[in-house]
Amino acid sequence: MADVVSPAKRSQMMSGIKGKNSLPEMLVRKALFAMGHRFRLHRRDLPGTPDIAMPGRRIAIFVHGCFWHAHQGCKYAKTPATRTEFWAAKLKSNVDRDRRAAAELAEMAWRVLNVWECSTRDPAVASGLPEALQAWIDSDAPSGEISAQSLRAAARPEPDGAP
Numbered sequence: 001m002a003d004v005v006s007p008a009k010r011s012q013m014m015s016g017i018k019g020k021n022s023l024p025e026m027l028v029r030k031a032l033f034a035m036g037h038r039f040r041l042h043r044r045d046l047p048g049t050p051d052i053a054m055p056g057r058r059i060a061i062f063v064h065g066c067f068w069h070a071h072q073g074c075k076y077a078k079t080p081a082t083r084t085e086f087w088a089a090k091l092k093s094n095v096d097r098d099r100r101a102a103a104e105l106a107e108m109a110w111r112v113l114n115v116w117e118c119s120t121r122d123p124a125v126a127s128g129l130p131e132a133l134q135a136w137i138d139s140d141a142p143s144g145e146i147s148a149q150s151l152r153a154a155a156r157p158e159p160d161g162a163p
Contacts, residue, residue: 024120025051025063031130037137046110048101058110059137062098066117070095071147074118102143111142118148125151 020042029052032039039061043053050060066076070091080087102112113136120126128151136144 020051022063022065022117024065024115024117027120027126028052028061028063028115028129028133031133035130035134047104047108048098050105050112054137057137058108059113060105060110061113061115062101063115064098064117067091068094069098069116071116071118073149074116074147076118076121106142113143114145116145116147119146119151122148125155128155 029039029041032052037054040053040055042049042051043055043060046053046060048060048062051063052061053059054061064071066074067078068091069077071077079091098114102114105112113133115129115133118125119129119132125148129146132146132151132154136146
Protein backbone atom coordinates (compact mmCIF):
# COMPACT_ATOMS: atom_id res chain seq x y z
CA MET A 1 0.00 0.00 0.00
CA ALA A 2 1.36 3.40 -0.96
CA ASP A 3 1.74 6.22 1.54
CA VAL A 4 -1.17 8.66 1.55
CA VAL A 5 1.15 11.68 1.60
CA SER A 6 4.16 12.59 -0.50
CA PRO A 7 7.66 11.72 0.73
CA ALA A 8 8.41 15.44 1.22
CA LYS A 9 5.26 15.93 3.30
CA ARG A 10 5.99 12.78 5.34
CA SER A 11 9.51 14.05 6.01
CA GLN A 12 8.12 17.40 7.15
CA MET A 13 5.60 15.66 9.43
CA MET A 14 8.24 13.39 10.98
CA SER A 15 10.69 16.26 11.57
CA GLY A 16 8.04 18.04 13.64
CA ILE A 17 7.88 15.26 16.24
CA LYS A 18 9.46 16.33 19.50
CA GLY A 19 11.76 14.16 21.59
CA LYS A 20 11.54 16.47 24.61
CA ASN A 21 8.86 18.75 26.01
CA SER A 22 6.06 17.07 24.08
CA LEU A 23 2.45 17.86 25.00
CA PRO A 24 1.98 14.56 26.91
CA GLU A 25 5.19 15.22 28.84
CA MET A 26 4.09 18.77 29.65
CA LEU A 27 0.73 17.50 30.93
CA VAL A 28 2.44 15.01 33.26
CA ARG A 29 4.85 17.68 34.51
CA LYS A 30 1.98 20.11 35.11
CA ALA A 31 0.05 17.50 37.11
CA LEU A 32 3.10 16.62 39.24
CA PHE A 33 3.91 20.28 39.90
CA ALA A 34 0.30 21.06 40.86
CA MET A 35 0.47 18.24 43.43
CA GLY A 36 3.56 19.84 44.97
CA HIS A 37 6.18 17.50 43.53
CA ARG A 38 9.47 18.92 42.37
CA PHE A 39 11.63 17.19 39.81
CA ARG A 40 14.47 17.39 37.35
CA LEU A 41 14.14 17.06 33.59
CA HIS A 42 15.99 14.87 31.10
CA ARG A 43 18.75 13.66 33.42
CA ARG A 44 21.44 12.48 31.03
CA ASP A 45 23.42 10.94 33.88
CA LEU A 46 20.65 8.32 34.34
CA PRO A 47 20.08 5.35 32.04
CA GLY A 48 17.56 6.14 29.31
CA THR A 49 17.56 9.89 30.14
CA PRO A 50 14.21 9.88 31.99
CA ASP A 51 11.81 12.66 31.00
CA ILE A 52 11.21 13.37 34.68
CA ALA A 53 13.43 12.42 37.62
CA MET A 54 12.57 12.79 41.28
CA PRO A 55 16.01 12.19 42.83
CA GLY A 56 14.90 12.43 46.46
CA ARG A 57 12.42 9.62 45.92
CA ARG A 58 14.60 7.80 43.35
CA ILE A 59 11.77 7.85 40.82
CA ALA A 60 12.29 8.00 37.05
CA ILE A 61 9.28 8.76 34.86
CA PHE A 62 9.25 8.17 31.13
CA VAL A 63 6.44 9.67 29.04
CA HIS A 64 6.25 7.35 26.05
CA GLY A 65 4.61 8.00 22.71
CA CYS A 66 2.37 5.02 21.95
CA PHE A 67 3.59 4.75 18.35
CA TRP A 68 7.32 5.25 18.99
CA HIS A 69 7.46 2.82 21.91
CA ALA A 70 5.07 0.20 20.46
CA HIS A 71 2.41 0.36 23.19
CA GLN A 72 0.84 -3.11 23.11
CA GLY A 73 -2.94 -3.11 22.53
CA CYS A 74 -3.13 0.64 21.95
CA LYS A 75 -4.97 2.09 18.97
CA TYR A 76 -2.21 4.68 18.50
CA ALA A 77 0.52 2.06 18.09
CA LYS A 78 0.03 0.85 14.54
CA THR A 79 2.90 -0.27 12.36
CA PRO A 80 2.97 1.81 9.16
CA ALA A 81 1.84 0.04 6.00
CA THR A 82 4.91 1.17 4.06
CA ARG A 83 8.47 0.04 4.85
CA THR A 84 7.12 -2.41 7.42
CA GLU A 85 10.48 -4.17 7.92
CA PHE A 86 12.21 -0.88 8.69
CA TRP A 87 9.51 0.19 11.13
CA ALA A 88 9.30 -3.19 12.86
CA ALA A 89 13.07 -3.12 13.48
CA LYS A 90 13.01 0.54 14.56
CA LEU A 91 10.16 0.08 17.03
CA LYS A 92 11.64 -3.16 18.40
CA SER A 93 14.95 -1.40 19.04
CA ASN A 94 13.09 1.37 20.91
CA VAL A 95 11.31 -1.20 23.11
CA ASP A 96 14.57 -3.07 23.75
CA ARG A 97 16.31 0.19 24.71
CA ASP A 98 13.43 1.05 27.08
CA ARG A 99 13.74 -2.37 28.78
CA ARG A 100 17.50 -2.01 29.19
CA ALA A 101 17.16 1.47 30.70
CA ALA A 102 14.47 0.29 33.14
CA ALA A 103 16.62 -2.67 34.20
CA GLU A 104 19.67 -0.44 34.74
CA LEU A 105 17.62 2.02 36.79
CA ALA A 106 16.23 -0.84 38.88
CA GLU A 107 19.79 -2.03 39.55
CA MET A 108 20.53 1.50 40.81
CA ALA A 109 17.49 1.23 43.16
CA TRP A 110 15.39 3.68 41.16
CA ARG A 111 11.67 3.08 40.68
CA VAL A 112 10.45 3.44 37.07
CA LEU A 113 7.06 4.64 35.84
CA ASN A 114 6.02 4.67 32.19
CA VAL A 115 3.21 7.08 31.36
CA TRP A 116 1.77 6.39 27.92
CA GLU A 117 0.72 9.15 25.55
CA CYS A 118 -2.79 7.66 25.27
CA SER A 119 -3.42 8.51 28.94
CA THR A 120 -3.15 12.22 28.06
CA ARG A 121 -5.08 12.42 24.78
CA ASP A 122 -8.71 12.32 25.91
CA PRO A 123 -9.49 15.01 28.53
CA ALA A 124 -12.06 12.75 30.22
CA VAL A 125 -9.47 9.98 30.60
CA ALA A 126 -6.62 12.38 31.46
CA SER A 127 -8.62 13.78 34.37
CA GLY A 128 -7.67 10.62 36.29
CA LEU A 129 -3.95 11.07 35.60
CA PRO A 130 -3.04 13.11 38.72
CA GLU A 131 -4.67 10.57 41.04
CA ALA A 132 -2.95 7.67 39.26
CA LEU A 133 0.43 9.43 39.42
CA GLN A 134 0.05 10.12 43.14
CA ALA A 135 -1.12 6.58 43.87
CA TRP A 136 1.94 5.11 42.14
CA ILE A 137 4.35 7.57 43.79
CA ASP A 138 2.89 6.69 47.21
CA SER A 139 3.13 2.95 46.52
CA ASP A 140 6.21 0.81 46.93
CA ALA A 141 5.94 -0.63 43.40
CA PRO A 142 9.36 -0.87 41.76
CA SER A 143 7.83 -0.22 38.34
CA GLY A 144 4.52 0.67 36.80
CA GLU A 145 2.68 2.13 33.89
CA ILE A 146 -0.23 4.45 33.35
CA SER A 147 -2.22 4.13 30.15
CA ALA A 148 -5.66 5.10 28.91
CA GLN A 149 -6.76 1.52 29.56
CA SER A 150 -5.60 1.60 33.19
CA LEU A 151 -7.20 5.00 33.80
CA ARG A 152 -10.50 3.84 32.31
CA ALA A 153 -10.41 0.70 34.46
CA ALA A 154 -9.73 2.77 37.59
CA ALA A 155 -12.65 5.08 36.77
CA ARG A 156 -15.18 2.24 36.46
CA PRO A 157 -17.30 1.79 39.57
CA GLU A 158 -17.11 -1.54 41.37
CA PRO A 159 -20.11 -3.83 40.72
CA ASP A 160 -22.57 -4.14 43.61
CA GLY A 161 -21.32 -6.51 46.26
CA ALA A 162 -17.69 -6.28 45.15
CA PRO A 163 -15.09 -5.41 47.79
